[in-house]
Amino acid sequence: MEFWFSERHTDNVELSIRVEKQLFSGQSDFQRIDVFDSVEFGRFLTSDGNVIFSEKDEFTYDEMIVHVPMAVHPNVKKVLVIGGGDGGVAxxxxxxxxIEVIDVVEPDEMFVEVCKEYFPDNSKGLEDKRVNIYYQDGLRFLRTSHNEYDLIINDATDPFGHTEGLFTKEFYGSCYKALKDDGxxxxxxxxxxxxxxxxxxxAMHKRVxxxxxxxxxxxAHIPTCAAGYWLFGFASKxxxxxKDLDAKRWNKRGIKTWYYTxxxxxxxxxxxxxxEDLLAEEEK
Amino acid sequence: MEFWFSERHTDNVELSIRVEKQLFSGQSDFQRIDVFDSVEFGRFLTSDGNVIFSEKDEFTYDEMIVHVPMAVHPNVKKVLVIGGGDGGVAxxxxxxxxIEVIDVVEPDEMFVEVCKEYFPDNSKGLEDKRVNIYYQDGLRFLRTSHNEYDLIINDATDPFGHTEGLFTKEFYGSCYKALKDDGxxxxxxxxxxxxxxxxxxxAMHKRVxxxxxxxxxxxAHIPTCAAGYWLFGFASKxxxxxKDLDAKRWNKRGIKTWYYTxxxxxxxxxxxxxxEDLLAEEEK
Known part of the structure; x- marks a missing residue:
């Protein structure tokens, strides 16, 4: 059977993944969520038709957004994860x-439930005793927070759509305030x-x-992302x-990874x- | 109009590029060659249905396979390019x-002619006075060469199909012999x-x-390659x-690049x- 999921990365480029079976389809208050099973990427989840993560390459994303700051900051006690309802970051x-506290602020309860059912390897992260889940809007949550977190991870997926507010100038300002002096x-x-x-x-680089x-x-190289190529931002006080990477300390921890070293x-x-040139234009 | 070129990166993953127009289609003694024009990648050339290069991302490939060894070797006089009929490497x-001599060994004359017509920005490289084109099989050419080249660039595209002989143990042994003591x-x-x-x-890593x-x-990150991710090998006597990268010397040259620094x-x-793990398994 020819059964394919396709995503337009632009109007003119499309990535298609052969599907074995559709496992879930539902509409939450925020997005349409689908889960598929595939030979090449294992199970993968889509939001409004865009791949959010797959079993085969989510490690890259989750490892790169967590271990990079954790190998730099010498003493993280309190972490805020905005989005992150799948649990991979946790x-x-x-x-x-x-780490003493991991606050996960995810507006979409259905997203969390779907991940619990179909992606237990991710969602087990939310079972850690230090995790508190808040089913709230990330920006609203942030507004009440001052000088509180050592690390904020913005795991929101997309500067457009329902997470648009998490990519504004106000959002980055609120993150700044919510972070401690060395956050x-x-x-x-x-x-x-x-x-x-x-x-x-x-635009994002300019704001930050x-x-x-x-x-x-x-x-990082993430095959299911547009052009297979993804950037992360590291903003710090x-x-x-x-210069502050402590490789020796991180390697002593013995954390098993698939992508990060x-x-x-x-x-x-x-x-x-x-x-480099594209970013430098915004630094003038 | 919906007019798409699609390439299966595996049986279960497909990359599709919207096509404006097919510019050429022909069958040489070695391969079927097609040239397409597209909004997203500009013109691109395919061999037997696989993208070989596009105007939008060929720079990455050509820069990475040339500038990496050239920024390391202190005195390259004679270069052998195996394949490379498009001219981008030259x-x-x-x-x-x-550099005094650039020998380009390309079996497929039609490939060179098609590139001259449709990709003048690449093929202008072959007009350099130091370039000699040999329309021959790369392995056969190599067998007669001893202690001659400072740099060999194997630009052949695929360990399967008509360039298969350029990925064998014999091939790498012949390259070794054809290189000078510091090649x-x-x-x-x-x-x-x-x-x-x-x-x-x-298998390739083991042989080399x-x-x-x-x-x-x-x-390097090359969007039209499988998974958008491409590896190169650097083998040296x-x-x-x-350790031998001379960044200062290379930067003094003032070569304009799009990808390499x-x-x-x-x-x-x-x-x-x-x-790392996958390669280390072959180093035991």
């Missing part, structure tokens, strides 16, 4: 004994390759660059992502010329 | 004044992501690892790709854990 955070924020920075994504990528003293971008950490900040 | 080599060979290493590509990637004293793998050069050798 799962990676749960490796760190020094770090990491966030999804999108894919810079296609012309139509370039604008969003540049103007909000934080240290603002750097790092990369004090710690530098390379402290060596790759360094390489991830070494960007192609066209990406 | 174009990047032509920036280096110290470097670089080559395409394929994409390691999908299960069905993993075997070819591992056993043939050269220094053998390292580096990466003397120079180490990182000497900083990215370093990062390109910092591989994801799963790639």
């Amino acid at each position: 799962r990676e955070l749960s490796h760190y004994e020094e 770090i924020m990491v966030y999804q920075h999108g894919s810079p390759f296609y012309d139509e994504d370039e604008g969003a990528c540049k 660059y103007n909000s934080f003293p240290i603002s750097r971008v790092y990369q 004090k710690y530098h992502p390379l 402290t060596n790759l950490h360094r390489g991830a900040f070494m960007l192609p010329k066209y990406v | 174009r990047e080599l032509s920036h280096y004044e110290e 470097i060979m670089v080559y395409q290493h394929g994409s390691p992501f999908y299960d069905e590509d993993e075997g070819a990637c591992k 690892y056993n043939s050269f004293p220094i053998s390292r793998v580096y990466q 003397k120079y180490h790709p990182l 000497t900083n990215l050069h370093r990062g390109a050798f910092m591989l994801p854990k799963y790639v």
Whole structure:
């Protein structure tokens, strides 16, 4: 049987994944959620027709958004995860004994329930005793928070659609206020390759660059993302992502990874010329 | 009009590019060659239905396979390019004044002619006075060559099909013999992501690892390749790709690039854990 899921990465490029079976389809208050099973990527979840993660490549994303800041900040006690209802980020955070509180703010309860049923390897992260789930809007949650977190991870997927408010200037300002004096924020920075994504990528960098003293971008290769190429942002009040990387300490922890190493950490900040140029334009 | 070119990266994943117009279609003695025009990737060329390069992302490939060894080897006079009939590799080599001879060995004359007509930005590289084109089989050409080249670039595209002979143990042995005592060979290493590509990637590393004293793998992000992720091999008799990188000298040259920088050069050798593990298995 020819049974395919297709996603337009732009109007002119499409990635298609052969599907074995559709496992779930539902409409929450926020998005249409579908779960598929496939030979190539295992199970994968889509939101309004866009792949959010797959069993085969979610490790890359979750490891890169968690271990990069955790290998830099010397003493993370309290973490805020915005979005992250699948639990993959919480799962990676749960490796760190020094963390005392993991607040996960996810507006969409159905998303959490679907992940619990179909992606237990991710959602087990939410079972950690240190995790509190708040079914709320991330921006609203942030407004009441001051000088509280060591690390904020913005796991929201998309600068458009229902998470649009998590990519505004106000949002980054609120993150800044919610962080302690040596806090770090990491966030999804999108894919810079296609012309139509370039604008969003540049605008985001400008906002963060103007909000934080240290603002750097790092990369990973994620096949189900547009062009297979994804950027993350690292914004910080004090710690530098390379100068303050403590590779020895991180390696002593013995955390098992599939993508991240402290060596790759360094390489991830070494960007192609066209990406460097695109970001530099916003730093003038 | 819905007019799409599709390539199966595996039996279960397909990348599709919207086509404006088919510009050429022909059958040579070696392959079916097609040229398409598209909004997203500009013109692109396919061989037997597989994208070989596009105007939008060929820079990444050509820069990474040329500038990485050229920023390491201190004195390249004579270069052999196996395949490379499009001229992109020769174009990047032509920036280096110290090079005296660029031998391009391409079996398929039709391929060269098609590139001349449709990809003049690539094929202008073949007009450099130092370039000699030999319409021959690469392996046969190599057998007569001893202690002759400072750099061999294996630009052949695919370990299967008509270039299969360029990925055998005999081929790497012949390259070793054809290189001078401080020679470097670089080559395409394929994409390691999908299960069905993993075997070819591992087998290739084993052959080169056993043939050269220094053998390292580096990466680039190329959207039209399988999973958007491509590896290159760096095999060398003397120079180490990182310890012998002379960034200062290379940057003085003022070569305009779109992807390569000497900083990215370093990062390109910092591989994801799963790639490191896959290669390490062959080094036992």
